[in-house]
Amino acid sequence: MTACGLAVLGVLVLIVYELTSRSSLSWHAFGFKFFAASDWDPVNEHFGALPFIFGTLVSSLLALVMAVPLAVGVAVFTTEMCPKALRGPLSFFVELLAAIPSVIYGLWAIFVLVPLLSHYVEPFLAKTLGWTGLFEGSAYGYGMLAAGIILAIMIIPIVSSITREVLMVVPQHQREGVLALGATRWEMIRVGVLRNARAGIVGAIILGLGRALGETMAVTMVIGNRPEIAKSLFASGYTMASVLANEFSEATGDVYLSALIEIGLALFLVTIIVNALAQLLVWTVTRGQPARGHA
């Protein structure tokens, strides 16, 4: 049994070893410049990962901006306001949302979300908010905005289920105490519940971020897949995960493959750090009870 336990550690070591050893070629060739250069030219073997890092960060942050208020709202509703009869079905539905495979989100995004964006949402945004520069260019539907929206839909379940867990461990007497002081329900939630659960909610958000950073299929299917850095959210982008998905099995040449694995390594390290941080924050709130919600 101990061996099985150690196998879990072994897997992590294996991942680190394989990624580092197989990316060393690209590391020696480009060094730190790899993460600062923005040209991705497999033919001449010039590789810079900046457009992918940019795409990953922007799409994930965009997703967080949209998902966090909604997810926290749902969690507050289910724990504090919801009639008992609704609570079960509601959490079941949100769980179901988490069980849908990424590729099906992508499929739906291609055939429903993208046409919706290109026909209605993007022209509207361009007309009303075009002056900000964030909503310029042709409204193809594919691009950063579509990727952000589909990511938001995908990370809502995890953020909201963990926030719910965190809210549920806020001691009941906190709520009763605040109510006894004459607070309305919202004031009770704000002062008695949300303030106490702050660290845990931040943990839930970071966990959602970790999920968004590594999400591959749905994003690949709608982001447009062009290694560019553009200000407009309508423009195509590329993420670290989707360049792996698209180019890995076709990579010719050792340096090319090695460069892709180095992107994988960077993605791995970032998500590990983000997840560890989130895990610690959630743990401090739930006192060592594991943060579930992946299952």
Place this chain on the structure above:
Amino acid sequence: MPDLATTASTPQTVANISLWRRLTDHVMTGVAVATVVLVLAPLIAIFGYLVYKGVGSIDWAFLTQTPKPVGEAGGGMANAIVGSGLILGIASIVGVPFGVGAGIYLAEFGRNRLGSVVRFTADVLNGVPSIVIGIVAYAIVVLYQKHFSALAGGVALAIMMVPTISRTTEEMLLLVPQALREAAYGLGIPRWRTTLSITLRTATSGVITGIMLAFARVAGETAPLLFTTLGNDYWNLRVGQPTAALPLQIYNYANSPYDDWHRQAWAGAFVLILLIVTAVAAVRYAVRRGTFGAA
């Protein structure tokens, strides 16, 4: 949980709360309800569209034939459905024993420093992007075999199953009352025997729940299969050869320019989600009926 809170906080029961505070309370309640609606809307849209498109697209040929050559209408994904079964079978054979073993270790022998490290590692592994796991499987299986194979895909999915299964197994075993273990020790049964025949036996339904949830989670995974099993247009039941998989086929067909392939992508998505929802629903049903209703 907060029943007291729900009843006591109804503003009408307290006479002298200012209009402003009461208004804020109502507005925030409205906002929370609105978030729930906004979260449920895409879910219902995705499910509704999936069922609508899926039911309309599925036919006998889809379930019994292999894909037709590029651009030709007709054919099906029978080989992909079987291929998915093969890959998931390999993943379960490799992943389940390790996962359950690690879970037993964590629950029964891991109440120490090493246990915490393993536990933390499992949680962090849970958050590693699936595409990175795919790279690792590529490095340890495909590069040695010199070609893509069902085995490599199975290994990738197994790596993803282990952390989920180990954590749920641990939780389930911890629910087994300590008195049962002590009773077994009292009869002179050695520790390993107690663990296997008493503790694990008692927690069987819960452990199976965890396994099914992990299974449902990896069943729709696409990213780690892209460069491990690769896909195949023909029947393949050999473990060492490239194999078709349902999620891969959905991905490829969704990105294709052919209407008939789009139709088949929807049909595939429908079959896949049916598989997953059945698994999740069966688990919920079993949990409700099983010994560990509280879990």
